[in-house]
Structures are given as C-alpha cells and as structure tokens.
Amino acid sequence: MKLKPITLAAVLLISLSACKSIKPVVELAPEYEQPTVAVPETFAFDLPATEAASIQAASLGWRDYFADPRLHALIELALKNNTNLRTAALNVEQVRAQYAITRTSQEMPNISGTAGATRSGALAHTGTNRFNIGLSTGYELDLWGRVKNSSEAALESYFATAAAKDATHLTLISQVAKAHLNELYAQAAMDLAKRTLSSYEETYRLAKIRHQAGVISAVDLRAQEAQIESAKSTYAGAVRAREQARNALALLINQPIPKNLPKAKSLSQQFKINNLPAGLSSQVLLNRPDIRAAEHQLRQANANIGVARAAFYPKISLTGTLGLISPQLGNLFQTNKGSWSAGANLSVPIFDWGTNKANLEAVKIEQQKKVVAYEAAVQSAFKDVADALVARAALAAQFESVSAQRKAYNERLRLIHLRYKHGVASSLDLLDAERSSYNSDNAVLNTQLNLLENLVDVYKALGGGLKRYTTDAQDSVGVRAAMANTPSSQQEVYVPANVKAE
Template identity: 40%
Template sequence: MRHDGLRAALGAALALGALAGCSLAPHYERPPSPVAEDWATPQAGEAQRPLPWREFFADPALAGLIADALENNRDLRVAVLNIEKARAQYRISRADLLPSVDAGVSGNGQRTPADLSSSGRTATTHRYDAGVGFASYEVDFFGRVRSLNEQALEAYLQTVEAQRAARIALVAEVATAWYQLQADLQALAIARQTLESQRQSYATIRSSYEAEVATELDLSQAESTVRAAEASQAQYRRLVEQDGNALVLLVGKPLEPQRLRQAAPQALALDAPLPAGLPSAALTRRPDILAAEHALKAANANIGAARAAFFPRIGLTASAGSASAELGQLFAGGQGAWSFVPSISLPIFDWGRNQANLDVARVQTSIEVANYQKAIQVAFREVADGLAARGTLQEQVRAQALLVKANAHSYDLARARYEQGVDTYLNALDAQRALFAAQQELVATELAREQNRVALYKALGGGDR
C-alpha cells in the first residue's frame, strides 16, 4: 500500500504549519506596580533569598507537624491534583498544533432498486477501504491555535503557583495553630498554678474562720477566687482540646498525645532572620502574585485567539490507502487510493459574535490587570503591617514581663500584710487577680509576637520547601 499521497499531504500540512505562527495577541507588558518603591520601615535591609521553612521553624516537634501536613493535608492534595489536570489540558491544547493521524478500515454494501438504477436493473455494490490520514487539521496562519495553546500554558503555570501558595499557607497555618496550642498550654499551666495557690489560701482562711480569727467575708472572697480559678482552668482545657483538633485537621491524620505536649520555652522563639528586602524582591517571591500574573498573560493570549476569529480558517483533510469492490482484492496491486481536501472558511455575517468575543477578552484582560495590581497592594500591606508590628510587639512583651514581675511583688506584699493582720484580704485578692491577668496577657502578647513573625514569613513569600 502506497502512502505517497499521504506523505505529500503531511509534508504540505507541516510546511504550512511551520509558515504559520504569527500571533495577533497584544505584546505583553507587566502593569506598573501600584505600591511605594520601598517599605516605610528601617527593618527592611535583611536577607534576600527565600527562607526554607525547615530553617525558619527549627523546633523538631513543629517541623514534624509541618512535614506531615504537607504530605497528608487534603486541601493540598486537591491543589496537586489541579496541577495534574491543568498539565493534561495543556497537553491537549498543544496537540492541536499538529495533525492527528488515524488508521481505519471500512466496508460498505448497497443495493439499488431497478427503478432507481441507471441500468434499469437491480444493482448491488460493495466498497472496502483501508488507509491512514488526518481530518480537519487547521493551518494556524493567524495564530488562533497558538494563542489558545499559550493560554493553556499560562493557566497551567497559574495552577502551579497556586499550589505553591497553598503549601506556604499550609506551613503558616500549622505553625500558627501550634503556637496557639502552646500559648493555651501555658495559660492552662498558669490557671492550674493559680488554682492550687487559691485552694491553699482558702484552706488557710477556712481554718482561721473556724478559729474565729478570719471573717466570713474573708472566707467568701477566698472561695470566689477558687471558683474563678476553676472556671479559668476549665476554659483553657477546652481551648487546648480545640487547638489539638485544629492541628489534626491541618496535618490530615491522628496525632499521638506526646506530639501535642507543651514545648520548652526556648523552642518557641523564632530567631531566624526573615527574608525581608526591597518590595520588588519580596513581591516576586510570592506565588499568589506570580499566579495573578499568569492569569493576566492567559487573558492577553485569549485576545489573540479572539482576533484571529475575524480571519479565514484554513483546514486540511487527507488520506491514503487502498480501495476495492472486493474484500480479497483490497491490498492487491493497483488498488491504491488517496485524497487531499483543503478548505477555507471566511466569516461574513456572524451578527457581532466575533466582536463580542473580542470585547469579552479585552474586558477580561482589564479585570486580570486589576486583580494583579490588587494582589500586589494586598501583599504590600501584609508585609508593611507585619514589619510595623514587629518591633512594637517585642517592646510590648518586654514591658508586659516587667508588669508581671511588679504584680508578683505586689501580691507577695499584700499577702504578707494580710497574714500579719495589718491589711484586709481584699487587697491581697485584688493583687492576685492583677497578677493572674498580667500573666495571661504576657502569654497572649508572646503569642501575638510569634504569630506576627509567622505571618510576615508567609507575606514575604517564605520558601515552601
């Protein structure tokens, strides 16, 4: 079986495809950045490279939770599957650039009645065909298919960046949840310590009341402090349980109790330098901004496809093989057959459909420009807010620690004065309440400081590896 006709048709199609390739898409230019040229803070001159999360979150317990989450989290699995889907769609679009060659064998039998036959007699005919060829291959003179292929590529790259953004967000969420758990464990420990101290004071005052030394008011006030401490302990026990449930959801699998225990104080400090630098360097690291730019490029390519719809569309259909009226002679010598059918379609009247599609593509590009610039503005604000809070939170932690120390000293003095009989129990109670509140506020401020550093790490496009 000869394929000279098909080879000639394929050669012509590929030659025409090589000549095609001009694109009617507008030349892409990155939109101007709608933010300031520099951070409004003196803390911006630090490392420029993305910081891997294993270097930033050095505590082994936290690092293990993050690693498990990156492996088991269901939302992240969906993001990975979306990448596979976009990659397959891009391969489909890329395949349209070349003709699809198929092989086929067919047979046809037909009976014609005598009154319809040209010979006036009943006729029965048979036809058998075997060959290879391609159908409706579009010669992309005006870049329509290439524009669609570029759009699919940008959509794929957008999905890749979206998955990177999901990984970084998951790292930050696990770290934030872990620090919340540690803060609530610290608050629970303070509540337990306070409850134990108040129970001892209540027992002492009850003994004094039975000995007619303390008043009934002193006994009632002491009991109120015990009940308040019991309520606080129950509250923080509930919060600790909920924090553990949140971590289990993020990690994507059950966690052993030892992995949810209180960490040592030195494990809670985040001392690694943050990758803060100039806005341009920081923003180019953020995958959400890169994803927004890929969406903009995809919309820009779609304009090229919409413009190409105004021009003629050239199609080629070709086949080569054998044909015979008898099945036994299908592959015999001299039965070669081929066909080559070029076609051209020129839009004349479409009632404004092509123009409307072009208008839609242009408006979508304007939308993506706004989305891209909004993503930059949001990123800039997140980084600027994080940098602004960074120094003040450290100062607040230092001042709160001094307040705890001062309140502890006041409580010791007030309790000593009551035991010596020179002051009422009410002053000791107020001093104890102030100490407890200051201790809880110190835990909350330390949590805010560490969570701010986690949020700043995420905002600066911290590494997802």
C-alpha cells in the same frame, strides 16, 4: 510497484508537520505589559538594609524557620494528607492535562485511520463493490496566531493553577503552625491556672484559720472563695481551647493526632529566626504565589484576545489522505491500486450576527478585569507585609513591657505575702496582689502567643518557603518543551525550598 502505506503516510505526516514551523503572519494578541502599581520600594518597620541582605524569606524552608520537631511532623502530615492541598494538586494535574489536550490537538496534525465498504451501480445493471482502507490527516495553518494563542492561554492557566496550589501550600503551613501554637498556649494557660489555683487554695486555708480566730471577717473569706472559683473557670476555658486546637490540627492533617509525635518545645523555642527581613518590594512581587497567579491570569487574558481577534480572519486547513482500494476485500492488501489526495480548505467569516465582535469585546473586558485583579493582589500583598511588620515591632515592644510589668507584680505579691503573714497587710491587699499578678502572667502569655502568630504571618506574607522550579516561568516555549518530555509527577512549576525533605 506496490504502495507502501506506512512509508507514504510518514511522508505525508512530515510534510504537514513542517507547516507547524510557519510563524503567524501577524501577532493579534496585545503585547503583555505588567501593570504599574504604586507601591513603596521598601517597607516601614523592616530590618536595616545590612540585616535584610543576610537572608531571603523565599529561600527559607519551613524546616529552617520553625524549630519544634513536633511541628515539623505535623506539617509533614498536613502536606501529605490535607484535603485542600490534595484538591489543589489535582487541579494542577487537571489543567496540565487540559493544556496537553489543547497543545496536541491544535499544534500537531491529527491522523486517523479510515476503512469503508460500498456497493453501487445503475438500476439496470449489477452493482460493484469497493473496499478501501487508509489514513487521513489535517492541519490548520496558524497564519493569524489562533492556535499559538490558544496554546499560550492554556499554558498560562496551568501556571496560574500551579501558583494557586503554592498559595494553598503556604496557607496550610501557617494554619498548622498557628494551631500548634494555640495548643501550646492553651496548655501553658492550663499550667498557669493550676499553679494559681494551688496558691489560692493555700491562701484560703490560711484565711480560714484566721477567720476561725476572729482575725478576718466572713466577707474576706467569701472573696477568697470567689477567686478560687475564678481560677477553676479559667482552667476549664484553657482545657476547651486546647482541645479545640487539637481538633483543628486533626482536621488539617486529615487524621487523629498520632501519639508518637516528638515532644513539643516550649513557646519560647518555636522559631529559629525571630526577625525575618522583608527586603525590597520587588522581591515580594516575585515570591508571593497569589501575585504570580494574578499575573498568569492576566497573560492568559491577553492570549485570549489574540484568539478572539483571529476569528475575524480566514481559516485555512490542509488535508491529506492515503490508502488502498480494491473491489474484493480479500485482495485489499495485495492490490496495486493505491489512492492519495491532498487539498486545502478555506473558511471565511462573512456574517455571524455580531458574534465575533461581541466575543472580542467580552475578552477585552475580561482582560481589564484581570488588570484590576492583579493590582488588587499586589496592594493586598503589600498590606499583608506592612501589617505583619508593624505588628511585629509593636508586639515585641508590648511583650517587653508586659514582661517587666509581670516582674513588678510578682515581686509586689511576694512582699504582700510576707506582710500578710505578719499581720501587716490585709486580706484585701493580698487578694488584689494575687489578682494583679495572675492577670500580668496571663497578659504575658497572651502577648507571647500574638507575637509568635505574627512570626507565622510574616513568613506567609513574604511567600517564604516557595521558590521557582524553572528559571523563568514566563518562558512558555521552554516550559512547554520541558513539559512535553517530563512525566506529570515531575511537572511542578513551583516547589518548596526543601524539596527532598518535604
């Protein structure tokens, strides 16, 4: 009966693949324990609990948070073209490919084709030929979990890189939003400076008439001229700020700003939600991509300890070959002379000059560093949220105060204008009133920009707009199985809340 190489190779492969189901004898990786970080359960200056329960930042996409259609278009361009985000996405794909390499090369038997030709014999005799062709395979018995932990470390590296991409995604959105707000602020400052300049020039025209009539002195006239030049200088500074904001936007979207963008809304109409609640501190732990990245890096370090510990134990590999042998090349595939072999190799570390011990110590120290990094990420995240919330409360109160101040100064300017026209108020009174009114208008504009930028900071600090694609990213077995059968373009672990739109 002739050998059937393909059938026998399949039998050998299935036999070795069955070994994959053998669980490690011992688990050498330390059991993961989430580090305990002293953080408050709730945040000061947050909204009342009843309001906080109405909305969650993590489920709020940027389209639902920002109201300006021009900003929407800019964010879309940035998410498509930005070089930093594209690099982060490529990093994810690279680590995903590395994980696939680790998984397939270590968890699955390797099969390779072999072929050879030899001629051998004694010196006094004619030599003989030997031709062979076949398949060979090998598989490591993962008794100590080295393969399992290597794969786990690669998977956690993938998760950490995906979380880092989420952080880049969220940072990019906040950068585009702030650049957009600064452009609108600069344009508003230009408009204010232009209106003020027109008012100053009208006052100066009347002052010249009064100076020619001998009512006011040249000193008062020169003061009016200085105020006009100050307004011109402010206008020039606002133009510079606007162009710099546009340059920042062009860099973020990686192209010149299109001319057909929707018309921008006013500064007061930029947000659909002005009071985004923080909620419980545990929600921040889940939603912040930098915290997720730190946690996955810690899990990776745990798995690496298991790999380092397994190096102290024997390594057992199963091997097998299957093929055909013939003394004539032309009859190789017609011969009945099949060959096969099966065996096992054992490698035991005896003396390695302390390499394994030093390597284990190194990965343990690395794991301790990841614990510290995780604690630092949590504390930094909670500081970001706390700072953003207290700034929101303070800026809201400050905006209310400067708005009331502007109203008072504008009314004062109106009254002094009337008194000046009737000769009751002096030119110095008018100059002081104009200066105070303009400064109060600028204060309102500056505070409004700070308040709007703070709303962006709150959204970013709470990890808004990003949510889990899987129900539990820590379930490496389920995710690994899903990744094995999913095209790479669909293997995002964390995606924006508005997947279809964005």
